[in-house]
Amino acid sequence: MGTIATAAIGGLSGCGFQPLNARQDDGGSVSANLSTVRIEPLRDRVGQQMHNFLRDRLNPQGQPVSPSYRLAVQLTESLSELGVRRDETATRANLRIDAKFSLFDFGGGEALFSGSSSSTTSYDILENPFATTVSEEDARDRALGEVADDIQTRLSIYFSST
Known part of the structure; x- marks a missing residue:
């Protein structure tokens, strides 16, 4: 069984498959590129939450000291x-978060990569207003996390192909 799995994985390398976070030909890696992205500030509380989600995914060591890219999100x-x-x-609600994002060279003005992402989450509207507020905030956190994951994945694909 182990021989079959090894042969299958070996066969994937022949078709050009490579892990997304593998070292690239120029010696860099996708995670190294992601760590040089400065996330532009977003307005209001939901924007601050998205900024934090993206920072956790792109810059786990903190904001870059000398960024190469900047990410703008609406x-x-x-x-x-x-x-x-x-x-x-109402007894149930859908919360939808839509994000439009653009990656720029830190010094340049033209977008290198743009895209959009969205997530819809549901929550119950309960008799207790506090419980409803907590449910809505949880739904918002889940939606923001899903959108941040999608943006990270799409940026990773961009960096792995350039």
Whole structure:
């Protein structure tokens, strides 16, 4: 069984497959490139949360001292209520986070890479307003985390292909 797995993995290298975080031909790595990205400040509390999620994923050692790139992100949040009772009060809600992002050379003005990402999470609207607020904040954290993961993955793919 081990021989078959080894042969299968060996076969993947023949087709050009390589791990996303492997060293590149120029000696650098995707994680080294990600660590040189400065994340532009975002406004309001949700923007601060997104900034922190992205910083944790791209710059786990802290903001770069001499960045090579800068990342600009624009967030929009929408809320739609679902599951309406007979008295027309909602019992469930969807929270959607949309992000448009652009990667720039730190000194340049033209975007090197742009994209968008979104996530929709649901939560219950409960009788207790505090419990509903906690549920909504948890849904927001999950959505922001998913969007940050997607942005990191897409930037990693960009860096691995350049």
